Amino acid sequence: MAKRNLPTAPIVALELWQQLYQAAADLQLLAPWQWMDDTHVLGINSPQGVRLVSVMGSLGEVFGLVSYRRNTGANFIIRLLRGEFPPETLDAVYYQDAVLVDFVPRNELRAGDRRIIQEIGFCPVNRKPRLFPKFSSFIPGYVPWFIDESEARLLLEDLQKALRFAQLVRAQPKPFKARESGQFPFYPERVSEPLSLGQFEWHLVSPVPPPADPPVTLDPTDLAALLQTHRMEDSAWELTAFYSKSSIGEPPRPYWPKLALSIDAPTGIVLGFQLGDPQQTMATVAAECLKKAVMACGGRPAAIRLDSVNLFRALGPVAKALEAKLLQVKSLPMAEEVRRSLEAYNSKL
Numbered sequence: 147m148a149k150r151n152l153p154t155a156p157i158v159a160l161e162l163w164q165q166l167y168q169a170a171a172d173l174q175l176l177a178p179w180q181w182m183d184d185t186h187v188l189g190i191n192s193p194q195g196v197r198l199v200s201v202m203g204s205l206g207e208v209f210g211l212v213s214y215r216r217n218t219g220a221n222f223i224i225r226l227l228r229g230e231f232p233p234e235t236l237d238a239v240y241y242q243d244a245v246l247v248d249f250v251p252r253n254e255l256r257a258g259d260r261r262i263i264q265e266i267g268f269c270p271v272n273r274k275p276r277l278f279p280k281f282s283s284f285i286p287g288y289v290p291w292f293i294d295e296s297e298a299r300l301l302l303e304d305l306q307k308a309l310r311f312a313q314l315v316r317a318q319p320k321p322f323k324a325r326e327s328g329q330f331p332f333y334p335e336r337v338s339e340p341l342s343l344g345q346f347e348w349h350l351v352s353p354v355p356p357p358a359d360p361p362v363t364l365d366p367t368d369l370a371a372l373l374q375t376h377r378m379e380d381s382a383w384e385l386t387a388f389y390s391k392s393s394i395g396e397p398p399r400p401y402w403p404k405l406a407l408s409i410d411a412p413t414g415i416v417l418g419f420q421l422g423d424p425q426q427t428m429a430t431v432a433a434e435c436l437k438k439a440v441m442a443c444g445g446r447p448a449a450i451r452l453d454s455v456n457l458f459r460a461l462g463p464v465a466k467a468l469e470a471k472l473l474q475v476k477s478l479p480m481a482e483e484v485r486r487s488l489e490a491y492n493s494k495l
Contacts (some may be wrong), residue, residue, distance in 0.1 A: 149441070151396070151397060151430060152395055152396075152397070153291075153395060153396065153397045153400055154397070155235075155291075155292035155470050156292055156294035156329055157295070158262075158293070158294065158295045158298045159295065160262075160265060160266055161425070162298050162299065162302070163262050163265075163266050163294065163298070164266045164268075165297055165302055166279075166281065166301065166302050166305070167266060167268045167279055168303055169305040169306055169309070170247050170249075170279035170281075171270070171271055171279070171304065172309055172461050173211060173247070173278070173305060173308070173309060174209075174249055174270075174271045174273075174279070175271055175319075176309060176313070177209075177321065178308075178309075178315075178316070179201050179202065179209055179310035179314035179442075180201025181315065181316050182187050182200075182201045182204065182312060182315055182364075183204035183475045184200055184204065184226075184361050184484060185227075186200070186312075186315055187199065187223070187227075187259070187307055187330050188200075188307070188311045188326065188330065188331060188332075188333060189330040189332035189333065189334065189349060189351070190213075190303070190304055190307055190333050191332055191335070192335075193291060194296070194299070194300045194303065195215055195216060196215075196216075197211070197213045197214060197215045197219070197222070197300070197304060198213075198214045198220055198223050198330060198351065199211065199304050199307075199308050200212055200286050201291065201312065201344060202246075202248065203377075208248055208249030209248060209249050209277075210246055210247045210249055211246060211247055211305060211308055212244050212245075212246035213244055213245050213246065213301060213304040213305070213410045213431060214242075214243065214244045215243055215245070215300070216243050216358040217243070218241070218243035218286060218353040218356060219243040219244050220353065220354070220365075221353040221354055221355065221356065222241055222242055222243065222244075222352055224328055224352075224353040225353060227327075228327070232387060233245055239284070239290065240286065240287065240389045240402060241286050242284035242286065242327075243285060243286055243492060245281070245282070245283050245284070245286045245293055245297045245300060245301045245304075246282055246284070246301075247266035247281050247282075247301065247458050248279075248280055248282075248303070249277035249279060250277060250278060250280045251275065251276070251277060251278070252276070252278055254280070254291070255278055255280060256280075258292055259278070259280055259281075263278065265378075270426070272470055281293045281298070281301065283297050283388040285399075286423050287389065287401055287402060287404075288399055288400065288401045288402070288424065289393045289401060289402065291398035291399040291400065292462075299355065301458065303325040307333045307374055310341055311331075311333065311346075311449065312483075313339065314343050315343075315446060320342055325348065326350060327368065327422065328350055328351055328352060328353075328494065329348050329349065329350045329351075330347060330348065330349060330351055331343070332347050332348070333345070333346065334346060334347070339427065344436070346359065349370065357475075358456055358459065358460065359427040359429035359430070359456055359457075359459075359460040360427070360429075361429075361459070361460050361462060361463050361464060362427075362429050362430055362432075362433045362460050362461055362464055363463050363464070363467075364433070364463075364464055364467055365439065368437060369467055371441070372437060372440050372446065372468060373443070373446075373467075373468075375440055375444050375445050376444075376445050376446070377446045377469055377470075378443075378444070378445040378446060378447060378448060379448055380444070380448060380482070381410075381445070381447045381448050381449070382410075382411040382412070382447060382448065382449040382451060382473075383408055383409060383410060383411060383417065383435060383436075383439070383447040383449070383450050384407075384408070384409040384410075384411050384450075384451045384452075384478040384480050384481040385406070385407070385408050385432055385435070385451065385452055385461075386391060386407050386432075386452070386453065386454070386457075386459070386478055386481040386485070386490050387404055387405065387406040387407075387408075387422075387428040387429070387431050387432040387435070387449050387454070387457060387482075388403060388404070388405060388428075388485070389402040389403075389405070390402055390403050390404070390421070390447050391489055391492055392492050394423075396434065400480075401423070401424050403421045403422060403423060404421070404423075404426060404428055404431045405419065405420070405421055405422075405431075406419065406422070406428075406431045406432040406435035406436075407432070407435065407481055407485070408419045408436055408438075408439035408478075409478075409480045409481050409484060410463060411451060411480055413451075413480075414480040414483060414484065416484060417438030417439035417442060417443055418435050418436070418442055419426070419451050420432075420434045421436035422434070427458065427460070428454075428457065429457055429460035429461055431462060432461060434446050436450070436461075436464065436468075440468070446464060446468050446469065446470060447468075447470050448470060448471065449470060449471045449472075449473055450465055450470050450471070450472050450473065450475055451475050451478060452472060452473070452475070452478075453471045453474070453475055453476060453478050453481075455474065455476055458472055
């Protein structure tokens with residue numbers, strides 16, 4: 147039997163691992179979560195890009211440091227700070243663009259983590275409970291994974307700067323008062339020793355919404371076949387697309403597939419479903435699902451209900467070609483019920 151083509155952890159130089167584990171241990175010893183919370187966000191701008199760095203642990207549950215990168219990461223943390231969604235939702239996993247270190251019991255380490263710890267001879271901080279650093283990479287749509295060498299270098303820089311920043315905040319927390327929402331202190335590009343909070347420049351970071359999916363058009367051959375079916379007057383379908391909770395373990399790293407459902411609105415019958423990979427947009431997967439549902443039913447819906455603004459805009463050309471009316475609604479009750487049933491079933495597997 148052929149071996150499965152499974153994703154493997156990226157290779158990072160052992161010397162870099164030693165520096166990274168030492169910086170993480172320094173963070174654990176300092177324990178800045180005792181006086182810092184999610185309002186103490188540090189901005190860093192270096193050749194590796196702009197990041198917003200935050201200490202985790204003020205709630206006493208997860209301890210560590212997370213570095214949000216690029217526009218997607220900045221958009222995520224700003225929305226999180228505004229309270230647009232709680233940190234424990236799945237959105238916090240599906241849409242994060244970040245690298246982080248948190249501290250976990252040994253039995254929560256991955257095999258790759260334990261191998262690196264053994265190779266560099268790392269000993270955790272002598273505190274109870276005995277916790278080990280665990281480094282993770284988050285990319286929207288992908289399962290949290292091992293960091294690669296560039297991410298290790300980024301996280302090392304951010305840990306070292308965050309440690310100095312945390313020490314300054316402990317001595318002088320007042321600069322965080324009366325600041326505009328979305329304004330963050332940025333670590334100075336050139337440090338004059340001794341470092342002080344007065345050297346940090348405050349910059350307003352505005353969230354940049356993720357780009358909308360481009361409009362979808364149907365292949366002419368597919369469209370010709372779809373138009374051979376009859377238009378079902380007074381029929382209405384619900385169409386939705388979202389990330390599935392069941393991951394797929396394919397190289398270069400595991401991902402959550404996009405899942406689209408076409409559902410008959412009056413009855414709740416699932417007419418079609420489609421899985422998509424990271425290279426496909428949500429709108430493309432939804433269009434494929436709709437195409438399959440039409441062919442399976444032998445008929446086209448008169449109306450298609452969507453609760454996503456992104457899908458509503460991207461699927462306009464498809465609906466027009468199929469002579470169907472797109473309806474943007476606040477909720478899709480049948481689709482939500484099917485989704486809950488699928489997730490409940492998968493949780494039992």
